[in-house]
Amino acid sequence: METVLKERLGPTLEAAARSPFYAARGVPAGRDELAAYPLTTKQDLRDAYPFGLLAVDRAELATYHESSGSSGVPTASYYTPADWEDLVERYARKHVGIRPDDLFLVRTPYALMITGHLAHAAARSRGATVVPADNRSLAMPYAKVVRVLHDLGVTLTWSLATDTLIWAAAARLKGLRPEKDFPALRALFVGGDPLGPAKKKRIAEIWAAPVVEEYGATETGSLAGECPYGKLHLWADRALFEVHDPVTGQTTPTGRGQLVVTPLYREAMPLLRYNLEDAVEVSTPGCPCGWELPVVRVLGRSAWTVRAGAAALSQGDVEDLVFGLPAEYGVMFWRARASAGSLLVQIEVPSPYAGRAARELRQALGDAYGIETVVEPLPPGTLVPSRLLTTEPEVMKPRGLFGEGEDWNKALEYY
Incomplete structure (x- = not known):
């Protein structure tokens, strides 16, 4: 080098x-x-x-x-x-x-x-x-x-x-x-x-x-x-x-x-x-x-690093602990918001594991960073809606001429 x-x-x-x-x-x-x-x-x-x-x-x-x-x-x-x-x-x-x-x-x-x-x-x-x-x-x-x-x-x-x-x-x-x-x-x-x-x-x-x-x-x-x-x-x-x-x-x-x-x-x-x-x-x-x-x-x-209490947290810091939960819990999507003295974390998790996942993540964040944490388990489909994953929006080319009965309000909707 x-x-x-x-x-x-x-x-x-x-x-x-x-x-x-x-x-x-x-x-x-x-x-x-x-x-x-x-x-x-x-x-x-x-x-x-x-x-x-x-x-x-x-x-x-x-x-x-x-x-x-x-x-x-x-x-x-x-x-x-x-x-x-x-x-x-x-x-x-x-x-x-x-x-x-x-x-x-x-x-x-x-x-x-x-x-x-x-x-x-x-x-x-x-x-x-x-x-x-x-x-x-x-x-x-x-x-x-x-x-x-x-x-x-x-x-x-x-x-x-x-x-x-x-x-x-x-x-x-x-x-x-x-x-x-x-x-x-x-x-x-x-x-x-x-x-x-x-x-x-x-x-x-x-x-x-x-x-x-x-x-x-x-x-x-x-x-x-x-x-x-x-x-x-x-x-x-x-x-x-x-x-x-x-x-x-x-x-x-x-x-x-x-x-x-x-x-x-x-x-x-x-x-x-x-x-x-x-x-x-x-x-x-x-x-x-x-x-x-x-x-x-x-x-x-x-710019994504935030303070929660005395801890300075990056996205990677929180994400390591979220994905440190057992794979069987099925947690893939999360978000968090820091305030002056605490951290609120929301995770998508199937109901059989919701309480356990929330307790374990709260404990892990407390042990790692000494911060007051609230973990809210949410049903799958809350943070990433199912409609986002299943629908295929109609994408039109520019069109001005329509037949009888067609929805011509789509005339300029080719985005």
Whole structure:
């Protein structure tokens, strides 16, 4: 990694100097100066919208993207064809390889986000057949996802981790068993939301298939991938990573805080010490895989971290305990709300296990964080309504002419 850093840091700083944003701020001369350089923030990217970070002629761009805006106003990102070669190579670094005989279901948004386009391009680079299922689209409801998974014999999927649980619920409502009735499924590739070991294990049990985690962002592409031993490794041969403590302002190579990244193979939009504002834990344990790369655990957006009493909780903290409940309880969906002195957690759980699950989760949260907790067990279908899992909304093309007896109030309802 040191060799890569020495080779790539110079060109990275030179590219940054061609960006209006960094040209105005000033660019560090080398690694020592970079260590003291101000962090690039999401607000900086918003202020530079749309092309204030562009470091090449606009004619050299291949694609333009915007983030999901899950923690604020979306940010713009752009890539050259050479940038895309790097993006695709990093995404395809799965220990469960993408093969020409795979049917790869891409169930993340296309549109302006990069995630669907990236998985699509990586799958095609390996010769796989892509099933472009999209997400957040009326044209591809959950019932249709389940049908496609089953009828086509999909072998690989790419989605949010939580989405795989929703598919399972939809499949069961259709009379299908996720662990039995999808025998072609080789693996579920997931990313985009927190995935602790308990949740990951539960998803793998439900689908009887390995869960392979990916971590990245629209602004950067893939930043980490999972090795055969289940560790999520940062691609430190492609980027420089740091951990920022927002309280002390210090940055260190490892520890718990916000992930800061300096991509080393980026032409169109160089980023210097970009703070993703994701809450992470980074460590350097020895791993039998031999990759010799740092290990990261993604805890969620820092904006999603809340205080309950004296405890600061991330989504991952709570989710670990929710999915630590016995599998037989059938808990897949939950939500929580923190107040000054307590935490309210709601879980969907079948009635035979409701009281037991509530008591055990309340005890676990109290033991782990010393907070007053109220756990409300709810019937299945409360947090994720059954109608969401079974209906297929009518999606019309633009139409103005209707026959007698037809509902012409649908004339403009083609969304």
